[in-house]
Amino acid sequence: MSHDHTHEHDHGDHPYQPDIEDFPFTERMVMTQAVAELIVEKGICTADELRQQIELMDSREPGLGAKLVAKAWADPAYKARVLEDVGKAAAEIGIDIGDIPIKAIENTGDVHNVVVCTLCSCYPRMLIGLPPDWYKSRAYRSRTVKEPRKVLEEFGTHIPDDVEVRVHDSTADLRYIVLPARPAGTEDWDEHKLAQLITRDSMVGVTPAKSPEDL
Amino acid sequence: MNALRYTPGDRVRVRAAFPPGHVRTPYFVRGCDGEVQEIAGTYPNPEELAYGRDGKPDVPLYRVSFRQSDIWDGYTGPADDTIVIDIYEHWLEPAE
Numbered sequence: 001m002s003h004d005h006t007h008e009h010d011h012g013d014h015p016y017q018p019d020i021e022d023f024p025f026t027e028r029m030v031m032t033q034a035v036a037e038l039i040v041e042k043g044i045c046t047a048d049e050l051r052q053q054i055e056l057m058d059s060r061e062p063g064l065g066a067k068l069v070a071k072a073w074a075d076p077a078y079k080a081r082v083l084e085d086v087g088k089a090a091a092e093i094g095i096d097i098g099d100i101p102i103k104a105i106e107n108t109g110d111v112h113n114v115v116v117c118t119l120c121s122c123y124p125r126m127l128i129g130l131p132p133d134w135y136k137s138r139a140y141r142s143r144t145v146k147e148p149r150k151v152l153e154e155f156g157t158h159i160p161d162d163v164e165v166r167v168h169d170s171t172a173d174l175r176y177i178v179l180p181a182r183p184a185g186t187e188d189w190d191e192h193k194l195a196q197l198i199t200r201d202s203m204v205g206v207t208p209a210k211s212p213e214d215l
Numbered sequence: 216m217n218a219l220r221y222t223p224g225d226r227v228r229v230r231a232a233f234p235p236g237h238v239r240t241p242y243f244v245r246g247c248d249g250e251v252q253e254i255a256g257t258y259p260n261p262e263e264l265a266y267g268r269d270g271k272p273d274v275p276l277y278r279v280s281f282r283q284s285d286i287w288d289g290y291t292g293p294a295d296d297t298i299v300i301d302i303y304e305h306w307l308e309p310a311e
Contacts (some may be wrong), residue, residue, distance in 0.1 A: 101256070118241050123291045145243065148283075149292050167283075170240050172276055172301035173258040 009148055057125060065097050065128040065177055066198035070191040072104075073182040079106075086177065091125065095125040103169060106179040107205070112159045113178045114205035116144040116151065117170040124175040133212060135204065155206040168205075178205040185212045219275050225251045225278060226310035229302060237265035239283070242297075248310045255301060260275045269308035275304040 040047050068090055072079035082089040086102040102124045106112045117123065118141050123131040134140050144151050148165050152158070159165055168176050181201040186194060197210040221227060231246035253254050259270025283296040287310050290296070 103255075118243075145298055146243075146287055147291070150297070161293045164297060165292060166296070167298040169241060169298060169300045171241060172261070173278075174255055174256075174301055174305065186284065 031080065033058050037166055057130065060126055060157075061129040061202035062198075063195070064090075065124070065200075065203045066195040067093060068095065068127065068189070069177075069179055069198045072179055073194050074189075074191045077177070082179070086127070095127065097124075100126070100175055101173065102127060102175045102177055104177050104179050105166075107181045107208070109163070109181070110166045111166050112152075112205070113146060113166050113168060114148055114174075115168045115170055115176045115178060118142065118145055119171045122170040122175055124177045124203075127177055128200055132200070136198035138210065152206060155201065179202050179203075180205075180209040183209055183211050219254060221254075221255045221275075221277060221304070221307060223251050223253055227234055227251055227277075227307040228310045230306050230308060232306075234288075237262055238301055241300060244281060244286060244302075247281055247286050248277040250283070251277050251298075252280040252299060253278040258303075260303070260305075277302055277304065278305065279307070 028083070036050060039045060040050065045119065067097070068086075071093060072082045072089075078089065078092075082104045083106060084145055086104050087097050090097050090102075105115075107113055116135075121131050121136040123135060125131070140151065148167050151157060152165070170176050180198065183197060186197070196215055197212070199207065199210060201207045204211045226248060227250070229240060229244050229246060233242075233245070238292060255276040257273040257275050260272075260274045262272065263311050264270040278299050279302050280297050282294070282301050283290045283298060284294055286298065
């Protein structure tokens, strides 16, 4: 203990961080737990299979998408395969994206792409992990389709007027990953070094990739 | 699967329909004209899947491009800005 005095351990004299159990359970928390228990009780899958699926989802992170984008930057033939079929291209580098198709959309000098799901929070989770809270917020979902340039400015991203802003509303069966444009000054970089420039937000399209001087 | 009704380049209009229940076509684009950009495959109908049915027959899904200025009154960005939305075939009709 870092305190140099002894005291009754009731925390009565200063605020403390409440645990989840200190709040009332919401109806959705209760329903989620109930459905999980029913799935196991009815033998649809085992508790271990449920846990494995959660573990699988939690193992997904933006580094996987960055690896794919870096290889696409470094290898034009691979980029062509990514644009054709992300699932097959990801499998080539040992990433299994599961059953939900993902489509790659490429930023160029003429077009800046940004992804939103106005209906819910569809996101290429198997390639870049769970979405950030802002992606699921009503503000992002409603404003990105209506005033995308203003939303991008709030992320610190200015798109010149002679570049088309193309919003993709991911409301159906496809998920989208943006291939950000490769920054200048990286011509002799290998994939490993390139991957450090590719962030989660750049693959959603709210920012460009980092510049070499950002590293 | 039936033959695809639209091909890339076709001008289409999103049905201005407002049925109850689970619908994937965003409200803000209903009644708007756009252009088929790409065919995205065929999928079980989500409006059926949502109620525990099998969603058969599969329905074609299109990536349809809209000019922002055709969707929003007073869109302030450049005229070339677009939004691409995935729309199932039964929500589209030929643009007049």
